[in-house]
Amino acid sequence: MLLDPLGPGGEGGFQQAVYDKGTGTALSQPVTTAPADAVLLFDGVFLLRPELIDRWDLRIFVSAAFEKTLHRARTRDLAVYGSVTEVERRFHNRYRASQRLSFATVRPTDQADIVVHNDEPQRPTWEATGRSGPSPHPCQTYLR
Numbered sequence: 001m002l003l004d005p006l007g008p009g010g011e012g013g014f015q016q017a018v019y020d021k022g023t024g025t026a027l028s029q030p031v032t033t034a035p036a037d038a039v040l041l042f043d044g045v046f047l048l049r050p051e052l053i054d055r056w057d058l059r060i061f062v063s064a065a066f067e068k069t070l071h072r073a074r075t076r077d078l079a080v081y082g083s084v085t086e087v088e089r090r091f092h093n094r095y096r097a098s099q100r101l102s103f104a105t106v107r108p109t110d111q112a113d114i115v116v117h118n119d120e121p122q123r124p125t126w127e128a129t130g131r132s133g134p135s136p137h138p139c140q141t142y143l144r
Helices: 064-077 084-105 138-144
Strands: 058-065 112-115 123-127 136-138
Touching: 064 084
Parallel strands: 058 112
Antiparallel strands: 112 123, 123 136
16 A cells, blocks of 8 residues: 555555556556655545545545546546446446445545546636635636
């Protein structure tokens, strides 16, 4: 895992990959040591769940409508899964069902410091949440 070795008091050792999504197999790569001033940007689904929530210094949730994410999955995952039918089956049976459960129980947008609305990747917007309250902004303003 990356959080302990790259977190406070960690020794900085990590593996750049541990799983091959295309083949569904574990990888065994050599351990690399991160520089002392490294910043870990951790990207993935379901990272704002209770057992991980206190591990993040800044919590960013990227939001997109299910229909948009399915459309993107058809393009992104076609080579990995071999057919649009298989991509859609996996999306509906695994991803969408898990996302619905997460939205109902974990409520990731309530856990995030920043929510990025990414229905239109060329024009995403964001809002800060929590103490400062919601305030929508174009991402270009924030990312400069």
